[in-house]
Amino acid sequence: DAKTTQPTSMDCAEGRAANLPCNHSTISGNEYVYWYRQIHSQGPQYIIHGLKNNETNEMASLIITEDRKSSTLILPHATLRDTAVYYCIALNRDDKIIFGKGTRLHILP
Amino acid sequence: DARVTQTPRHKVTEMGQEVTMRCQPILGHNTVFWYRQTMMQGLELLAYFRNRAPLDDSGMPKDRFSAEMPDATLATLKIQPSEPRDSAVYFCASGLVWWEAFFGQGTRLTVV
Numbered sequence: 001d002a003k004t005t006q007p008t009s010m011d012c013a014e015g016r017a018a019n020l021p022c023n024h025s026t027i028s029g030n031e032y033v034y035w036y037r038q039i040h041s042q043g044p045q046y047i048i049h050g051l052k053n054n055e056t057n058e059m060a061s062l063i064i065t066e067d068r069k070s071s072t073l074i075l076p077h078a079t080l081r082d083t084a085v086y087y088c089i090a091l092n093r094d095d096k097i098i099f100g101k102g103t104r105l106h107i108l109p
Numbered sequence: 110d111a112r113v114t115q116t117p118r119h120k121v122t123e124m125g126q127e128v129t130m131r132c133q134p135i136l137g138h139n140t141v142f143w144y145r146q147t148m149m150q151g152l153e154l155l156a157y158f159r160n161r162a163p164l165d166d167s168g169m170p171k172d173r174f175s176a177e178m179p180d181a182t183l184a185t186l187k188i189q190p191s192e193p194r195d196s197a198v199y200f201c202a203s204g205l206v207w208w209e210a211f212f213g214q215g216t217r218l219t220v221v
Contacts, residue, residue: 032208034208038152042212042214042215043113043200043202043212043213043214043215044152044200044202044210044212045212046208046209046210046211049208087152097142097154097208097210098154099144099151099152100151101151102151
């Protein structure tokens, strides 16, 4: 499965859009991009996933570049409750979920 | 609302003792995962089941760990004998489609 690279940490002001990047330059054609987050002391929570089209749900938007080598998770109006570790995972639908180190997002008041 | 329930939430035990962690998946979910999380290793997949059958337990130390699903409402993870290096938070997750797994609150295990 494709390895992903994420920044270790990021800050974002409350109320602003939080844009979390992820590089997956070795992604193959049948591998999807998945995003999870883990709020302190809780289990991970599924956010969104996509293959090649941009996706949006009630939690976030996912923008995937045309060459699929990178993607960005967008939290449109970040709140303090969005402070968490965000995991970007790229794998095909028959694979098991392997979490990396993720990005620690701090929402600043 | 439906959620994955794990018991106990916290467990402190002495080295060498048996530890059993339990998980009640969300009703109707056919895929169940066990993960372990430590500061050093992050989240590691230990095992997962589909329709109660074990599909992959390659992440689990076989000599001391065992995972079972005696019925659709219960998954167990057992460690015997426990060691201090097993101290971690153990998460159970279940899903109807495997990629949208819902996680429980975890069991924080401390082996002294």
